[in-house]
Amino acid sequence: MAVLVASSFVEMLLREDKAWAPLVVSVSLVVAACLLWRRTSPLAAVAVAFGALLAFDIARIVAVDATGLQSIAGVLVLPYALLRWGAGREAALGLGIILVWLPVTFIATPASPAEWVAGYGFFLFSAALGAAVRYSTSSRVREIEQVRLRQRNELARELHDTVGHRVSAIAVQAQAGRALSAADPERALATLITIEEEASRTLKELRALVGVLRDGTDADVAPRRGVADIERLARPGGEVLGVRVQVSNDVEAVDSAVSTALYLIAAEAVTNATRHASGATHVTIDVTASRGQVRLRVHDDGEARRASPTPAGYGLRGMAERASLLGGTFQAGPEPDGGWSVDASLPLTVRAS
16 A cells, blocks of 8 residues: 555656646545455445546546546456455445446546457456455365364264273273172272273363364274384385384373374375385384473485475375374474475373363
8 A cells, every 4th residue: 555655646746737636646545545454345445446436537527637647556456355355245246336437437538449348357357366366265275174174083083982992991890890899809999999090091081182073973983093003104115115113112101092193194194205205215204202292203215395295285284283183293394405204293191171
């Protein structure tokens, strides 16, 4: 806006014909001001800006011998804003206002048929561009939400498996405690302590993951993989990209949800490297733990890549979403010396909300 205002005053000062200067400058200032709220109120911005231009052009036809400043070309932004941020009804009304103004301005300033076509083309192209950007943005938002939903579904299945397994263990311990209560009270008491600890861990994980439960779908009761299964990703290489895995012993006690997340992130990273790491010969997977965090690092030795390994980056986005849901962090990108690295840091135990 500041550029349009400044250019309006400079152009007015440099013009030889300064007749009707206050009116001409006022119209330009109104157009510039409307650009400030083109996103929040696109229809109002279009109505005020093109209404001012329409009144000015009618005045030019009737009595005023003046031409507008070049800075009013800023109105070309408004059809884009109208289709980009306006609702369907607002877009229709706004386009109607613009289409009413166009023939009036061509009458005020006589133009050839080619200029008429060009004028309509500029404004319709601006509107079409806004509609295309809006559609593209909306499609990407929907796809991102689908990625997030898939990750929540995965966590919900993990919750189902974890709670089912632990409650089954509690039931078995309770049956054993009841059988021992008369013959060996001390062992029965120890069993009750075990039940209490197991129930506490189950409730803790339940509270941490219940916020991402799925809505209206059935749980998949298939066994979930974890940290121990990461070592199964190792392979010697040859025709297929080699994978070296190193898992420290102190990460085996992580919560099941964290364990499964580590495996899924590692597996996805290896899959991406296999498909997209040009010139790579091997992938290294390192899992270590320190200060209450477990860190996963997956690195390939392929050629440096400037973009994400998948066209839309949804594999990486899914990994990042999974790490975020468990209170962790995720980074992925090219290394200065070549190759691609995936780094995820998750808490050893999920925190109850």
